Amino acid sequence: MLLEKANQLLNENKLKEAEFHFKTILDSDPENGEALFGLGRIALRLERYDAAVYLLQRACERLPHMLEPLHALADAFNGVHSPQDALTVLEYAKSIASHNPEPHYYLAQHYLTYGELDKAYSILKHALGMGNYPVTAYILFELVQFGRFNNEQNYINELHQFLTLTNNLRLKMVCYYALGKSYDQLNDTEQAFNYFSLANKLQTKLTQFRTRDLEPFYQRIIEQNTAELIDARDKTFTGTITPIFIIGMPRSGSTLVEQMLASHDDFASLGEDASISNQVVAYLEQQTQLPYPDCLAELNQGLINNARNIYIERIKQAPVVRPFMINKLPANYQSLGLIYLLFPNAKFINMQREYDAIAWSVFSNYFAENEPYFCSLPEFKQYFDLYQQLMEHWQNVMSEAVFDLSYEALISDSEQTLTALCNFLNIEYSTQFLDFYKSKKPVATLSKTAVRQPLTDKAVEKYKRYESAMHTLMRESQTSSTSQQTDQNAPVGE
Template identity: 45%
Template sequence: MLLLQRANELLAENKLKEAEFMFKAVLKEVPDNGPALFGLGRIAMRLEQYDHAIYFLKRACNHLPKMLDPLFALGDAFLAVGSAVDAKTVLEYTLSIAKHNAHAHYYLGQFYLNHGFISEAKNTFTAGLKCPTGPVSAFMLFELSQLDEKQNLEGHIKSLSELLSQYDNKRLEVVIHYALANCYHRSEDFKSAFLHYKLANEAQYSQCHFQTEDMLPFFDSIKSVCDSEFFKQPLDKVKATFTPVFIVGLPRTGSTLLEQMLIQHENIDSLGENTAISDKVVSYLEKRVEAPYPECLQRLSTHVLDYGREIYTNEIRNARIEAPYVINKLPSNFQSIGVIRKLFPDARFIHVTREFKANAWSVYSNYFEHDEPYFCSAKEYELYAQAEEALMTHFKQCIGRHIHTVSYETLLAEPEKTIKSTLNFLDQYYDPECMNYYKGKRLVHTLSKSQVRKPLTKAPIEAWKKYQKDFESLLSQETISS
């Protein structure tokens, strides 16, 4: 037991090798020790060794029949290898043995929602509210504030108000205010809705540990290092089995919609919002060259570039993607265009744009989990948007023919023409199936996961105008506190 306790402590400290050694030592003494098997499964998940994770987590579930966490982890492992059917089986089984557990409802509800089973998601969250109330109830109510019928919103407002008084937790406070705002918005009480959007943003902004202004020198350094001379340097001759496509720009500019339309094409697939470039490739380059990004880009050898390329290629392999064109739709990859161009000379960039005030309102009125200032302050977002625009203008001056711009407004107004133009940029023929994107059940993790399950509508363009006066006032008056 002491050995197992120490192994879990090491795992909590992210000392994976030491923890793995300890867990395996436990298994030598007791080969079917459930907690040790679960520990090894969690380590494999962190190392992204998903086949190993599935092996250990299956065994852990067999020997820990009353524990839900190994089942949740097994569901995540199946999703990581693209086996949605197996994940669904695991999560539905979990709920069948834990019908009174709100977390079991929430996990399954999220699975349904992310895969486009909207009705099933709504019913699962609704059933989950009958379980004993806890913090997870707020997250289910948050989803129902967007999914449920209007006649149920009054009851949700009451439940959310009660939760707000029960818990002294800043994260729950943020989620509850967003949920209340959604309920009031759909009830057409726009004054109350704006108040709660404002309270949600203020609560989350108080948790931020930096300001957007702190990032400006970083953006300037990217422009300085990745100048026109940088892009004129000879590029490695790369024989890749796929062409990387990066959809970049600001959040809430239609990147998920565009991605879902494009992947209906037989030659295009997607990694979703994959962070491998910034989290793995850039991290490797910084350590190998012993210089921070973007300065590290000035000292890259062919060997270092080859290994960085392999890191990203492994992401494609792990996702079991075989299409010749592979999308990565992480908007913030606009900061990495320089390194991406070095790694993959044939990479294509699609820059999505949107009218600023409508875009800013969409960010302000949506809950982003990360406590980053531009997600929860209109003024901070304005500064971030200006920095993004300046950087993208710089890149377009340097490598304009490799960047294709798509306006969100144009995508909604002329979808077929816009998709044809984008596919032409990717050297692909037009496929009418791209217009049937909303019928698909592909995994969508982003904030637009329920919106992209519906046919195109111009409602998103008009929605912010109900708050135009208050929001414009906020933009002009809001100050950024130090």
């Protein structure tokens, strides 16, 4: 009963309460593998990877035939930058469940992350032949992303067959995204758009808020980050490391630029690191007893120093520390003022891309998160407008620290664009930047396959095949929204 309650709390993300229950179980039963597994998962979510490794190793010893603890342990090893240990664990999991496609899928994901595309493809193809399991939807989805199929040999029949076997909303959604990608690859744009639309509609059902709910939050960010506040930063601050933040909208080319920069000897990357919002902001909120961004009004030098050290400690955890440390979490644009106060030497690369291209890429790709702007064109337009409004404010109060980088210019004139970026960063341009695709550094974003290829213009105008359908959908959505508002405001009859 206590274990069931602890797992329920963990599923509800009530981590402190769940931790208390798991520890209570261990007080009376120190060798309880399920409780150790629960604590290990909590440590993973809190990014306490050393603790996660310790707890999950103990859990795996006590639950030797369970796959979940092994997969979690592999995640923990990746968290402490031990990919070879992670690979060993995943290979072991596959060996003890050789006829189960799930450990094959996790192993393939590992190879995808580290750029071993052929190995990943081979494992996924093998796993597909093991029958239909819930993970089969994800296996098919990943196989489709490779694009290694044609009109005669593809995965469309398998996807349709799987759809007849499941009522699970998320699994259906994943299959619809895969079918959309398949028909897109086969140049059947009408079918592709229909399936992407179905996928978005299903995912929208899983969202729990509307983008317009964010408007007051964005307005408070602008109100709190005054020109006076930004100008009060310590302009004499110099650090041995220059923090680089690649920001902007999702699908705007941030992974490409990160990989380009990280191919240079002076750069290393933290990936999409959320420690600013998860740790630094949490610290300031706790100290001031005010939510972000209101807590910025209570900043003093002591709080700034402590908050800065939190991020510095995060940088020190990187597998390698270089003079320029990249953080490519696009949503960090919400925290530019705070970051600039902590690190007056920070540089911000704001990714720019044609709006319709971004909107189409978001609409046609599966984001595991259930934010409404990832699965609805009208919601994404609202989100984009909020971003534009906030970036206009940052340009007004800290323009010297922000460089707008055009994705289209990067593709069409890469050397000139990168030279301008290097001038902004006060470094020399290097041809190393264009060797980014040769890297085996981990990439876990949706671009993990694309960035293993040389620079190409294939994606620049791909959205244009869908422009008409996108604009029609937007008009229909706006008309539907207006009609609903009219109905809600209409007088009730007698």
